[in-house]
Amino acid sequence: MTPGNHMQRHFVQELEAVKTNLIKMGSFAEEAIAQSIRALQERNAELAREIIAQDERINAMEIAIDDAIVDLLALQQPVASDLRFILAAMKINNDLERIGDHAVNIAESALQYAGSPPVKPFADLPKMALVTKEMLRDSIDAFIHADSSKARAVLLTDDTIDDLNRAIVGELVALIRTQPAVLEQALDLIRVSRNLERVADLSTNIAEEVVFVAEAQIVKHHAEEKPSTHP
Protein backbone atom coordinates (compact mmCIF):
# COMPACT_ATOMS: atom_id res chain seq x y z
CA MET A 1 0.00 0.00 0.00
CA THR A 2 1.29 3.47 -0.81
CA PRO A 3 1.69 6.01 1.97
CA GLY A 4 -0.98 8.11 0.27
CA ASN A 5 -3.53 5.37 0.62
CA HIS A 6 -2.62 4.90 4.20
CA MET A 7 -3.14 8.61 4.92
CA GLN A 8 -6.42 8.44 3.10
CA ARG A 9 -7.66 5.55 5.18
CA HIS A 10 -6.55 7.20 8.36
CA PHE A 11 -8.41 10.35 7.40
CA VAL A 12 -11.62 8.48 6.68
CA GLN A 13 -11.40 6.74 10.03
CA GLU A 14 -10.88 9.94 11.96
CA LEU A 15 -13.67 11.65 10.09
CA GLU A 16 -15.97 8.75 10.97
CA ALA A 17 -14.98 9.13 14.63
CA VAL A 18 -15.92 12.81 14.58
CA LYS A 19 -19.25 11.94 12.96
CA THR A 20 -19.97 9.24 15.53
CA ASN A 21 -19.20 11.62 18.37
CA LEU A 22 -21.41 14.32 16.90
CA ILE A 23 -24.26 11.81 16.64
CA LYS A 24 -23.67 10.85 20.25
CA MET A 25 -23.63 14.46 21.36
CA GLY A 26 -26.74 15.17 19.29
CA SER A 27 -28.72 12.41 20.94
CA PHE A 28 -27.44 13.49 24.30
CA ALA A 29 -28.66 17.04 23.69
CA GLU A 30 -31.96 15.71 22.36
CA GLU A 31 -32.41 13.59 25.46
CA ALA A 32 -31.60 16.54 27.72
CA ILE A 33 -34.34 18.59 26.06
CA ALA A 34 -36.86 15.75 26.31
CA GLN A 35 -36.02 15.11 29.97
CA SER A 36 -36.18 18.78 30.90
CA ILE A 37 -39.71 18.96 29.50
CA ARG A 38 -40.58 15.77 31.33
CA ALA A 39 -39.25 17.29 34.56
CA LEU A 40 -41.49 20.30 33.94
CA GLN A 41 -44.59 18.23 33.21
CA GLU A 42 -44.07 15.78 36.05
CA ARG A 43 -42.94 18.47 38.49
CA ASN A 44 -39.88 16.35 39.10
CA ALA A 45 -37.27 18.50 40.84
CA GLU A 46 -34.80 15.66 41.15
CA LEU A 47 -34.81 15.03 37.41
CA ALA A 48 -34.40 18.77 36.78
CA ARG A 49 -31.35 18.88 39.03
CA GLU A 50 -29.91 15.83 37.27
CA ILE A 51 -30.18 17.58 33.90
CA ILE A 52 -28.46 20.66 35.27
CA ALA A 53 -25.63 18.51 36.62
CA GLN A 54 -25.25 16.59 33.37
CA ASP A 55 -24.47 19.69 31.33
CA GLU A 56 -20.82 19.19 32.27
CA ARG A 57 -20.86 16.10 30.10
CA ILE A 58 -22.06 17.96 27.04
CA ASN A 59 -19.43 20.63 27.64
CA ALA A 60 -16.72 17.96 27.90
CA MET A 61 -17.99 16.35 24.70
CA GLU A 62 -17.75 19.68 22.89
CA ILE A 63 -14.12 20.14 23.90
CA ALA A 64 -13.24 16.56 22.93
CA ILE A 65 -14.82 16.96 19.49
CA ASP A 66 -13.10 20.31 19.02
CA ASP A 67 -9.74 18.72 19.81
CA ALA A 68 -10.41 15.85 17.40
CA ILE A 69 -11.23 18.38 14.70
CA VAL A 70 -8.00 20.29 15.34
CA ASP A 71 -6.02 17.04 15.01
CA LEU A 72 -7.85 16.19 11.84
CA LEU A 73 -7.10 19.57 10.32
CA ALA A 74 -3.47 19.59 11.45
CA LEU A 75 -2.53 16.07 10.48
CA GLN A 76 -4.59 15.47 7.38
CA GLN A 77 -4.66 18.93 5.82
CA PRO A 78 -7.96 18.31 4.05
CA VAL A 79 -9.02 20.49 1.15
CA ALA A 80 -12.20 21.45 -0.67
CA SER A 81 -15.29 19.50 0.29
CA ASP A 82 -13.65 17.64 3.19
CA LEU A 83 -12.55 20.95 4.61
CA ARG A 84 -16.03 22.40 4.29
CA PHE A 85 -17.48 19.37 6.01
CA ILE A 86 -15.04 19.60 8.90
CA LEU A 87 -15.63 23.29 9.42
CA ALA A 88 -19.37 22.65 9.42
CA ALA A 89 -18.81 19.95 12.04
CA MET A 90 -17.05 22.53 14.16
CA LYS A 91 -20.00 24.90 14.03
CA ILE A 92 -22.51 22.14 14.66
CA ASN A 93 -20.51 21.05 17.68
CA ASN A 94 -20.89 24.54 19.10
CA ASP A 95 -24.61 24.63 18.30
CA LEU A 96 -25.13 21.34 20.16
CA GLU A 97 -23.33 22.67 23.20
CA ARG A 98 -25.70 25.62 23.22
CA ILE A 99 -28.69 23.35 22.93
CA GLY A 100 -27.41 21.68 26.09
CA ASP A 101 -27.42 25.10 27.77
CA HIS A 102 -31.06 25.60 26.79
CA ALA A 103 -31.94 22.24 28.34
CA VAL A 104 -30.38 23.56 31.55
CA ASN A 105 -32.47 26.75 31.32
CA ILE A 106 -35.62 24.68 30.88
CA ALA A 107 -34.67 22.48 33.82
CA GLU A 108 -34.18 25.60 35.95
CA SER A 109 -37.64 26.86 34.99
CA ALA A 110 -39.01 23.39 35.76
CA LEU A 111 -37.52 23.63 39.25
CA GLN A 112 -39.13 27.03 39.77
CA TYR A 113 -42.44 25.91 38.36
CA ALA A 114 -42.56 22.82 40.57
CA GLY A 115 -42.42 25.10 43.60
CA SER A 116 -45.97 26.44 43.18
CA PRO A 117 -49.30 24.98 42.04
CA PRO A 118 -49.63 24.45 38.25
CA VAL A 119 -51.47 27.20 36.40
CA LYS A 120 -52.94 25.18 33.55
CA PRO A 121 -52.86 21.74 31.96
CA PHE A 122 -50.04 21.22 29.45
CA ALA A 123 -51.04 21.17 25.81
CA ASP A 124 -48.93 23.06 23.27
CA LEU A 125 -45.64 23.05 25.18
CA PRO A 126 -45.08 19.26 25.01
CA LYS A 127 -46.11 19.39 21.36
CA MET A 128 -43.58 22.15 20.71
CA ALA A 129 -40.91 20.12 22.51
CA LEU A 130 -41.68 17.13 20.30
CA VAL A 131 -41.41 19.10 17.06
CA THR A 132 -38.20 20.77 18.29
CA LYS A 133 -36.68 17.37 19.13
CA GLU A 134 -37.53 16.10 15.67
CA MET A 135 -35.95 19.15 14.07
CA LEU A 136 -32.79 18.57 16.05
CA ARG A 137 -32.63 14.88 15.16
CA ASP A 138 -33.37 15.51 11.49
CA SER A 139 -30.74 18.23 11.23
CA ILE A 140 -28.03 15.96 12.66
CA ASP A 141 -29.27 13.12 10.48
CA ALA A 142 -29.17 15.35 7.42
CA PHE A 143 -25.60 16.34 8.27
CA ILE A 144 -24.37 12.80 8.73
CA HIS A 145 -25.99 11.59 5.50
CA ALA A 146 -25.35 14.80 3.55
CA ASP A 147 -29.09 14.91 2.89
CA SER A 148 -29.85 18.45 1.83
CA SER A 149 -33.54 17.83 1.13
CA LYS A 150 -34.00 16.67 4.71
CA ALA A 151 -32.14 19.78 5.82
CA ARG A 152 -34.44 21.97 3.78
CA ALA A 153 -37.46 20.29 5.41
CA VAL A 154 -36.02 21.30 8.80
CA LEU A 155 -35.82 24.92 7.64
CA LEU A 156 -39.51 24.83 6.78
CA THR A 157 -40.53 23.28 10.12
CA ASP A 158 -39.15 26.30 11.91
CA ASP A 159 -42.34 28.18 10.97
CA THR A 160 -44.41 25.64 12.90
CA ILE A 161 -42.27 26.33 15.95
CA ASP A 162 -42.69 30.07 15.60
CA ASP A 163 -46.47 29.62 15.40
CA LEU A 164 -46.53 27.37 18.45
CA ASN A 165 -44.36 29.78 20.41
CA ARG A 166 -46.66 32.67 19.54
CA ALA A 167 -49.75 30.67 20.54
CA ILE A 168 -48.22 29.57 23.84
CA VAL A 169 -47.03 33.02 24.83
CA GLY A 170 -50.36 34.57 23.76
CA GLU A 171 -52.32 32.14 25.87
CA LEU A 172 -50.11 32.68 28.91
CA VAL A 173 -50.27 36.46 28.64
CA ALA A 174 -54.08 36.20 28.45
CA LEU A 175 -53.99 34.02 31.55
CA ILE A 176 -51.90 36.57 33.43
CA ARG A 177 -54.37 39.27 32.49
CA THR A 178 -57.29 37.40 34.03
CA GLN A 179 -55.35 35.95 36.96
CA PRO A 180 -52.48 38.26 37.93
CA ALA A 181 -51.66 35.98 40.86
CA VAL A 182 -50.20 33.35 38.52
CA LEU A 183 -47.72 35.82 37.02
CA GLU A 184 -44.50 34.09 38.12
CA GLN A 185 -45.57 30.62 37.06
CA ALA A 186 -46.77 31.89 33.70
CA LEU A 187 -43.43 33.64 33.17
CA ASP A 188 -41.65 30.36 33.91
CA LEU A 189 -43.64 28.72 31.11
CA ILE A 190 -42.96 31.64 28.75
CA ARG A 191 -39.25 31.16 29.36
CA VAL A 192 -39.55 27.45 28.56
CA SER A 193 -41.30 28.25 25.31
CA ARG A 194 -38.61 30.76 24.37
CA ASN A 195 -35.86 28.29 25.13
CA LEU A 196 -37.48 25.68 22.92
CA GLU A 197 -37.76 28.26 20.19
CA ARG A 198 -34.02 28.92 20.45
CA VAL A 199 -33.29 25.20 20.24
CA ALA A 200 -35.33 25.12 17.04
CA ASP A 201 -33.29 28.08 15.74
CA LEU A 202 -30.05 26.27 16.50
CA SER A 203 -31.35 23.18 14.72
CA THR A 204 -32.10 25.46 11.80
CA ASN A 205 -28.49 26.68 11.90
CA ILE A 206 -27.32 23.07 11.68
CA ALA A 207 -29.63 22.44 8.72
CA GLU A 208 -28.27 25.56 7.00
CA GLU A 209 -24.74 24.24 7.41
CA VAL A 210 -25.82 20.99 5.77
CA VAL A 211 -27.25 22.78 2.77
CA PHE A 212 -24.10 24.88 2.61
CA VAL A 213 -21.85 21.83 2.58
CA ALA A 214 -24.02 19.88 0.17
CA GLU A 215 -24.57 22.64 -2.29
CA ALA A 216 -21.39 24.57 -1.60
CA GLN A 217 -23.33 27.77 -1.47
CA ILE A 218 -24.34 30.04 1.31
CA VAL A 219 -28.05 29.76 1.90
CA LYS A 220 -28.02 30.84 5.46
CA HIS A 221 -28.69 34.47 4.83
CA HIS A 222 -31.27 33.86 2.15
CA ALA A 223 -33.26 30.90 3.40
CA GLU A 224 -34.45 32.89 6.35
CA GLU A 225 -34.19 36.64 6.29
CA LYS A 226 -35.25 37.10 9.85
CA PRO A 227 -33.03 36.14 12.78
CA SER A 228 -34.54 34.16 15.60
CA THR A 229 -38.14 35.23 15.59
CA HIS A 230 -40.06 36.30 18.59
CA PRO A 231 -43.77 36.78 18.97
Added chain:
Amino acid sequence: MERHFERGLEELKETLVRMGGMVDVQLALACRALFDGDAGRAREVMAGDREIDTLDSLIDRKCMDIFALAQPVAVDLRLLMSALAINSQLERIGDIAVNVAERVEPLVPYREFLLGTRLAEMADIARIMVRDSLDSFIRGDAELASRVLVSDDVVDKMDGALFRSLVSSMKEQHELIERLADHATNIAEDVIFIVEARQVKHNAGEEIRR
Protein backbone atom coordinates in the same frame (compact mmCIF):
# COMPACT_ATOMS: atom_id res chain seq x y z
CA MET B 1 4.03 29.55 3.01
CA GLU B 2 4.66 31.14 6.38
CA ARG B 3 4.41 34.65 4.97
CA HIS B 4 1.27 33.75 3.15
CA PHE B 5 -0.33 32.67 6.42
CA GLU B 6 0.80 35.77 8.29
CA ARG B 7 -0.59 38.05 5.64
CA GLY B 8 -3.86 36.14 5.47
CA LEU B 9 -4.22 36.24 9.22
CA GLU B 10 -3.58 39.96 9.43
CA GLU B 11 -6.22 40.58 6.80
CA LEU B 12 -8.60 38.31 8.63
CA LYS B 13 -8.06 40.15 11.91
CA GLU B 14 -8.71 43.46 10.20
CA THR B 15 -11.96 42.17 8.77
CA LEU B 16 -13.00 40.77 12.16
CA VAL B 17 -12.34 44.15 13.76
CA ARG B 18 -14.45 45.80 11.07
CA MET B 19 -17.22 43.29 11.72
CA GLY B 20 -16.92 43.87 15.48
CA GLY B 21 -17.27 47.61 14.90
CA MET B 22 -20.37 47.14 12.80
CA VAL B 23 -21.97 44.85 15.35
CA ASP B 24 -21.19 47.36 18.08
CA VAL B 25 -22.85 50.16 16.11
CA GLN B 26 -25.90 47.96 15.52
CA LEU B 27 -26.18 47.23 19.24
CA ALA B 28 -25.74 50.89 20.13
CA LEU B 29 -28.39 52.00 17.63
CA ALA B 30 -30.83 49.29 18.71
CA CYS B 31 -30.49 50.25 22.38
CA ARG B 32 -30.80 53.94 21.62
CA ALA B 33 -33.90 53.27 19.54
CA LEU B 34 -35.35 51.30 22.45
CA PHE B 35 -34.72 53.96 25.07
CA ASP B 36 -35.75 56.84 22.75
CA GLY B 37 -38.79 54.94 21.49
CA ASP B 38 -37.52 55.61 17.97
CA ALA B 39 -39.14 53.14 15.55
CA GLY B 40 -37.43 54.72 12.52
CA ARG B 41 -33.98 54.07 13.92
CA ALA B 42 -35.08 50.55 14.81
CA ARG B 43 -35.92 49.94 11.15
CA GLU B 44 -32.43 51.14 10.19
CA VAL B 45 -30.96 48.49 12.47
CA MET B 46 -33.08 45.80 10.82
CA ALA B 47 -31.92 46.92 7.39
CA GLY B 48 -28.29 47.12 8.52
CA ASP B 49 -28.13 43.44 9.35
CA ARG B 50 -27.61 42.56 5.70
CA GLU B 51 -24.16 44.14 5.72
CA ILE B 52 -23.13 42.07 8.71
CA ASP B 53 -24.34 38.92 7.01
CA THR B 54 -22.24 39.78 3.97
CA LEU B 55 -19.17 40.30 6.11
CA ASP B 56 -19.85 37.02 7.92
CA SER B 57 -19.81 35.13 4.63
CA LEU B 58 -16.68 36.97 3.54
CA ILE B 59 -14.79 36.06 6.72
CA ASP B 60 -15.88 32.44 6.44
CA ARG B 61 -14.51 32.34 2.91
CA LYS B 62 -11.25 34.01 3.95
CA CYS B 63 -10.79 31.38 6.67
CA MET B 64 -11.45 28.58 4.20
CA ASP B 65 -8.89 30.02 1.80
CA ILE B 66 -6.25 30.24 4.49
CA PHE B 67 -6.94 26.67 5.57
CA ALA B 68 -6.66 25.45 2.01
CA LEU B 69 -3.63 27.49 0.93
CA ALA B 70 -1.51 27.79 4.05
CA GLN B 71 -2.47 24.51 5.73
CA PRO B 72 -1.72 25.87 9.20
CA VAL B 73 -0.89 23.64 12.17
CA ALA B 74 -0.64 23.94 15.94
CA VAL B 75 -1.13 27.46 17.33
CA ASP B 76 -1.87 28.94 13.92
CA LEU B 77 -4.57 26.39 13.35
CA ARG B 78 -6.18 27.11 16.71
CA LEU B 79 -6.03 30.81 15.98
CA LEU B 80 -7.83 30.32 12.71
CA MET B 81 -10.48 28.14 14.31
CA SER B 82 -11.02 30.79 16.95
CA ALA B 83 -11.42 33.43 14.26
CA LEU B 84 -14.12 31.32 12.62
CA ALA B 85 -15.92 30.79 15.90
CA ILE B 86 -15.70 34.47 16.80
CA ASN B 87 -17.06 35.42 13.41
CA SER B 88 -20.16 33.33 13.95
CA GLN B 89 -20.60 34.75 17.45
CA LEU B 90 -20.46 38.29 16.08
CA GLU B 91 -22.99 37.43 13.40
CA ARG B 92 -25.37 36.14 16.06
CA ILE B 93 -24.87 39.22 18.19
CA GLY B 94 -25.86 41.20 15.11
CA ASP B 95 -29.06 39.16 14.96
CA ILE B 96 -29.73 40.05 18.57
CA ALA B 97 -29.45 43.75 17.79
CA VAL B 98 -32.20 43.10 15.24
CA ASN B 99 -34.25 41.26 17.86
CA VAL B 100 -34.03 44.25 20.18
CA ALA B 101 -34.93 46.58 17.29
CA GLU B 102 -38.00 44.50 16.49
CA ARG B 103 -39.39 45.20 19.94
CA VAL B 104 -38.88 48.93 19.86
CA GLU B 105 -42.25 49.78 18.38
CA PRO B 106 -44.44 47.64 20.65
CA LEU B 107 -42.56 49.01 23.65
CA VAL B 108 -42.98 52.70 22.81
CA PRO B 109 -45.87 53.09 25.31
CA TYR B 110 -43.66 51.68 28.08
CA ARG B 111 -40.69 53.93 27.50
CA GLU B 112 -40.90 55.66 30.88
CA PHE B 113 -41.00 52.33 32.58
CA LEU B 114 -37.96 51.01 30.69
CA LEU B 115 -36.00 54.12 31.59
CA GLY B 116 -36.71 53.41 35.23
CA THR B 117 -34.96 50.04 35.05
CA ARG B 118 -31.25 49.23 34.88
CA LEU B 119 -31.64 47.80 31.38
CA ALA B 120 -29.66 50.64 29.78
CA GLU B 121 -26.76 50.06 32.14
CA MET B 122 -26.85 46.34 31.38
CA ALA B 123 -26.80 47.02 27.67
CA ASP B 124 -23.76 49.30 28.07
CA ILE B 125 -21.84 46.67 29.99
CA ALA B 126 -22.79 44.06 27.41
CA ARG B 127 -21.43 46.25 24.61
CA ILE B 128 -18.18 46.84 26.43
CA MET B 129 -17.88 43.09 26.95
CA VAL B 130 -18.30 42.36 23.26
CA ARG B 131 -15.66 44.96 22.43
CA ASP B 132 -13.23 43.78 25.11
CA SER B 133 -13.55 40.13 24.23
CA LEU B 134 -12.80 40.84 20.58
CA ASP B 135 -9.89 43.11 21.58
CA SER B 136 -8.49 40.43 23.84
CA PHE B 137 -8.45 38.03 20.91
CA ILE B 138 -6.88 40.48 18.50
CA ARG B 139 -4.17 41.52 20.93
CA GLY B 140 -3.79 38.19 22.71
CA ASP B 141 -4.52 39.97 25.98
CA ALA B 142 -5.28 37.41 28.70
CA GLU B 143 -5.91 39.95 31.40
CA LEU B 144 -8.57 41.70 29.37
CA ALA B 145 -10.18 38.33 28.60
CA SER B 146 -10.43 37.50 32.28
CA ARG B 147 -12.00 40.88 33.01
CA VAL B 148 -14.73 39.99 30.54
CA LEU B 149 -15.44 36.85 32.55
CA VAL B 150 -15.90 38.92 35.71
CA SER B 151 -18.35 41.28 33.98
CA ASP B 152 -20.36 38.23 32.95
CA ASP B 153 -21.17 37.49 36.59
CA VAL B 154 -22.12 41.12 37.17
CA VAL B 155 -24.57 41.11 34.28
CA ASP B 156 -26.01 37.76 35.34
CA LYS B 157 -26.82 39.27 38.72
CA MET B 158 -28.31 42.37 37.09
CA ASP B 159 -30.51 40.15 34.96
CA GLY B 160 -31.84 38.32 38.02
CA ALA B 161 -32.53 41.59 39.81
CA LEU B 162 -34.16 43.15 36.77
CA PHE B 163 -36.40 40.17 36.31
CA ARG B 164 -37.52 40.25 39.94
CA SER B 165 -38.22 43.98 39.81
CA LEU B 166 -40.21 43.52 36.62
CA VAL B 167 -42.32 40.86 38.29
CA SER B 168 -43.06 43.07 41.27
CA SER B 169 -43.86 46.10 39.09
CA MET B 170 -46.22 43.99 37.05
CA LYS B 171 -47.94 42.87 40.20
CA GLU B 172 -48.47 46.45 41.27
CA GLN B 173 -49.53 47.78 37.90
CA HIS B 174 -51.59 45.22 36.10
CA GLU B 175 -51.86 47.27 32.94
CA LEU B 176 -48.13 46.81 32.43
CA ILE B 177 -48.50 43.10 32.30
CA GLU B 178 -49.87 42.54 28.87
CA ARG B 179 -46.87 43.61 26.83
CA LEU B 180 -44.08 43.54 29.32
CA ALA B 181 -44.59 39.92 30.25
CA ASP B 182 -43.37 38.98 26.85
CA HIS B 183 -41.20 41.76 25.47
CA ALA B 184 -39.26 42.95 28.44
CA THR B 185 -38.18 39.50 29.57
CA ASN B 186 -37.16 38.76 26.01
CA ILE B 187 -34.96 41.81 25.86
CA ALA B 188 -33.31 41.04 29.16
CA GLU B 189 -32.59 37.54 27.91
CA ASP B 190 -31.14 38.90 24.71
CA VAL B 191 -28.79 41.13 26.62
CA ILE B 192 -27.67 38.09 28.57
CA PHE B 193 -27.07 36.23 25.35
CA ILE B 194 -24.90 39.05 24.05
CA VAL B 195 -22.99 38.98 27.25
CA GLU B 196 -22.40 35.30 27.06
CA ALA B 197 -20.35 35.73 23.87
CA ARG B 198 -19.09 32.45 25.10
CA GLN B 199 -16.94 31.15 22.33
CA VAL B 200 -15.16 34.46 22.10
CA LYS B 201 -13.99 34.39 25.65
CA HIS B 202 -13.41 30.65 25.63
CA ASN B 203 -11.17 30.76 22.62
CA ALA B 204 -9.47 34.01 23.47
CA GLY B 205 -8.54 32.57 26.85
CA GLU B 206 -7.34 29.38 25.26
CA GLU B 207 -5.16 31.21 22.81
CA ILE B 208 -3.55 33.14 25.55
CA ARG B 209 -2.86 30.21 27.82
CA ARG B 210 -0.57 28.74 25.20
